[in-house]
Amino acid sequence: MVCDHRGISSDGERGGAVGGDVAPLTRPQTAEARRLRAGELVERGHSQVEVTRMVGACAESVRRWKRRMEQGGQAALRRRPASGRPSTLTDTHVEWVRQALEAGAQAHGFDTDLWTPGPASPGVRHTTGVELSHPSVWRLQTRLLDWSLPSARASRPRTR
Structure with a gap:
């Protein structure tokens, strides 16, 4: 069922x-x-x-x-309460990241305004001083910031 x-x-x-x-x-x-x-x-x-x-x-x-x-x-x-390791990012860190990401990827030197975890990871590190893996950045963007992200397939250029 x-x-x-x-x-x-x-x-x-x-x-x-x-x-x-x-x-x-x-x-x-x-x-x-x-x-x-x-x-x-x-x-x-x-x-x-x-x-x-x-x-x-x-x-x-x-x-x-x-x-x-x-x-x-x-x-x-x-x-x-959530089990497991506590978050490395404080609420203040998350707000800093939100502000940085809302400025857009192009404002941070990228060719496109598409924030995937790859380009966002250095931004998180620069903004907070905390190093996060790509999956952790994905969780940050989708769960804490409630962003909708494209699939990895859609963000890669097609090759034929």
């Missing part, structure tokens, strides 16, 4: 725009809201089938959330 991961608002409704000056929820925030809403519905006595339909999740996810809630209450449904 494939899980359906549609956005659920805090009141359990699907989709819909939020007020103009309110930032949209991130994917982890939306997932947490869905889990917490499912937990509330289970506590109110709704069946797992009803909860599955109401929050737009697959049955296995609702069963897993119910087990976690039985073991640790609503707190067990909250987001857990």
Whole structure:
């Protein structure tokens, strides 16, 4: 069975725009809201089938959330801190990188304004003093800065 991961608002409704000056929820925030809403519905006595339909999740996810809630209450449904090595970049570093990248690649001496991880890596190092691998720069651009990047195939010139 494939899980359906549609956005659920805090009141359990699907989709819909939020007020103009309110930032949209991130994917982890939306997932947490869905889990917490499912937990509330289970506590109110709704069946797992009803909860599955109401929050737009697959049955296995609702069963897993119910087990976690039985073991640790609503707190067990909250987001857990990221595991692994802490980030080398501070929030200030990320803001510096954002400003540098928003100036455009051409402002930093490149032929095109396309910021792929290759050209962006020296920029990150120059701006922050922190050396990041290309995959780390990609994660920085896509996750922290929420940029959409072209695929590696699209950014390379075609050869025939």
